Amino acid sequence: MKKVILTMIALVTISLTVSAQKQVSTKTHFKFFSSTSVEDIEANNYASVGTIDPASGDIVFSVPMQSFEFEKALMQKHFNSAKFLDTKANPKAKLTGKIANLEAVNFSKDGSYEADVKGNLTINGVTKPVTEKATVVVKDGKISLNSKFNITLADYEVAFEKGKPSTNIAKTVEVTVEAHY
Amino acid sequence: MTTKKKILIILTTGVLIAVSVALYMFNQPARDVQATTTDYSFNASTIVNEYLTDANAANAKYLDEEGVSKVLEITGIVATISEDFNNQKVILLKNDTDKAGVSATFTEETNAHTNNVKIGDEITIKGVIRSGAAYDSDLEMYENVIIDKCDIVSK
16 A cells, blocks of 8 residues: 555656646747748737647647737738638647657757757648757756748648739748747 | 810729728728727636637637737736737736636837736736637646737726
């Protein structure tokens, strides 16, 4: 009986330690940047939530889509509309990934590490596998993450068939991510 | 005046109107949330529980298809005060017993109104809803209701 209790205590302690290691970030910045010969369009989002688990290398981001702010109100409306990102039906985008080269990232030592993140990105209700590079910075025990990658809008069934948006929005947009855990 | 001239004047006027409407549409200013009439007023717990009970129904009620979502006034206890990457104040309204809270982001114009706010205070904020509360199994945590373009409502 004593053994069982001890085992249970040990298990609880282990699970607590692991979950305590998982770090949460609410200080985040996601940027969409689209460039065409007609115009450059930028949208910023500061309201996403992310987690990173140094033990498993799991990285998760949940992005509230209506929090993207554009310079022009009309662009913001287009972005949210059912024809584009349909943010009423799909209010959040999500990235779930894992650091594939976890051995190359030392979370207990200050430094800047190149991480290969493999996972799935869900935008507009469509999930696609992604493999992207990210930089993990460890400083005074605090973790931060930066990444810049391109996404092809058509992959996520985001496309304007005709009209101004179809010529003024690039087919591939650049996404910049920054998070302090 | 010849008929030709009349047609020309009408055509020119038509084109001018069309161009100005297009320009107005293209340059329409961002929505002034604080000048918008409040759609709903309640406690932080009320909206959090509404979302945790039925997120789809709550999204249908509060979110707009073009992002012009409902303007809410929410009263709650200040749990944390922080700043985002855009240097805006973020106040979390959350009851100790609730699983999630309401995260309120202020603006360049309203940040200073939070200067006297302390953790534990009961305040009312007004802003536009961006997304609701939910348990996320990947994050393994509850996400807060997100309210943007906030100001403090004095009672």
